[in-house]
Amino acid sequence: MLLASIIIHAAEPIRQERSAASIYHLLQGKRSAQTLQDAHMYGLTHLFGIYPKLSRQVFDQVAANAMQEEGQDIKKIMPYFNGMAYQSQTEPFLYRLLLLIQLLSNQTKGENRYLPVTDNLAIQQWIKQLYRQEQHHLDDWRNGVYEELYGLLEKLPQIQAELFVDRLTGYHHIGLTTVQLAEKYHVYDTDVLLYQTSTIHHLLQHTESNTAAFPHLAALMDRPQHKIRSITSTALKTRTMLERGMSVEQIALVRGLTENTIKDHIVEITWLDGEALSSKFISDTDAAVILDCAMQAGTNKLKQIHALLEGKYDYFQIRLALALRKEQEVKA
Template sequence: MQALSFRRQMFLLLAERMNQERSIQALYHILTGKKSSQTIQDIKWYNVTYFFRMFPYWKETEFENDTNDLQYHRYIASHNNRVLITEQGRSQNDNFRTSYSWPPIYNGWLYGKSAAVFWKRTALFVQCLSQTLAGNRRFLPVFEDISVQHWLKKNWPKTIEEKQQTASVLFDELRELLGELDERDAFLIMNRLTGYHLTGQTWTQLSTRLQMSEDECHFRFLGSVHFLLEHADRSAVLRRAASGLEVWDVLTETTKKTLHYMNEGWGMERIARVRNLKRSTIEDHVVEIASEQTGFPIGDYVAKEDQNLILHHASALETKRLKVLKEAAQPKELDYFSIRLTLAFYGRDNHGQA
């Protein structure tokens, strides 16, 4: 069996989880982190938030080459524009799962964007603290992001004593936190940091030192950053680095506008008219909101008996395909919006791994 690159292996795992019900392009949007209503539905329905934004840099031409190669070597097939995983593909996944050690945390859905700002703040703070305590005031900052530098100035310790105390405490806190990670993951964090007479290593350098692909290095590094972000309250500096980041603010901007009108008591028809959008677009927004809000009033949109009927058939048939569920509910006439909304609402708490 041909050895797969890390990216291709992750695609193959995702393809299996999607239950042969989505297109290759749909999987691409999940892995690169396209924030659309359809992608949001997919990651919730199929419990694949773990894969969201795993490879935001994956170019479409490279993706096509990778998936074509997977088809050529018979790991996947395609039928009616849906990805089918072959027995060889399932066997490959089983072998990978039995030997691979996953990071304790990875959630591109919740932490995809906030983690980048969190890391910039943390890395710049460490660099400036290290250089300042060494007496060096002339150095190039690792990040020139104005908002990050503004955060640094606001949180910068004033006296030399405060700087020394902060450095000592931060060192102990990071050592304790990173000690809970796999050695390779802790290594990635420490060697991406820059300080006095110490330059953070490139992905190529880290890949060579760890004998791990750059894709996997990047994935495991992000998992470590997510871990630090999730445990930021255990460190004074990390807590400040995480402050103000909208970790849970995952709705798209256009959906937030619809939510505002919904909170005012407006119905979908009125919202669509005022916003000059199609009703189907507003329905997309409502489905997205239902997938995130625990207290969403789904009973206002779908009768309880209809919810139960949809969930029963989805479980019995092991499918999320709307057409199949609609036909299974006959003679009950269910519209696609009711099915989508129910699947979104009851799938909102899924954050499983591969």
């Protein structure tokens, strides 16, 4: 079972220090400072938000079983994921593609009465807009989407290509539901969705790295300036205020938040942006001391580091130092 493999894979680095719930939040893509930090700290950014609809109940059940029979499944090859990069545009891209294929397939047969495969109005508007611009080039689009998809699906394991294409709806042909796909290919419902996500990440990755080769698929992606950064918007606000020269206390006061929350924001931003912001709160040497201690003790546990350094640094500084680690390693 793929979901089980993924949970074991994520549990490996995380397990001693964080609860199972943190893996759940990671897969589900909870946009909290803690979850984003976990993803970075434990090298699991590729799994961030790959299963937004995962229910806690299903997770707990699969996790409990997976932990028991550990070791057997994990050797399986992990499908490609890049959650941190694509998590926010996986669904829009998928549904634009599904609706576009439905449109192209029907249009070429002269059929314009059909129920759109998605209810999402934003997606419908988006495709409508595309249609208005490109209505005289629909044959090019049909051929282009076909060629590009064919080439990229070829590179995937067959199961992923089958699951993807069987889901497509077109002229007088309706795609299969998750349950039907699971039944047809003898996989779990949860895994159908995970493979689907992996396929979309694969399409996005290839398209993004070579837009010239995949112009039609590239057109379905969000433009860079529209990309939602993985920093929470509340943390972004804190950053802007810090950049204007306000202090942590002032920001907390103005925004009606606690100072600890503001500090959470700073740690979160440090994970993604490095020392740009953190240098105001911790010096390079202090950070090095903390990291050194963490490395020697082989732990990321704040309490332990705090004790080892005899309370010389507060928790906020320790967290900042840990968030800077990647940065430091790259420099070294």
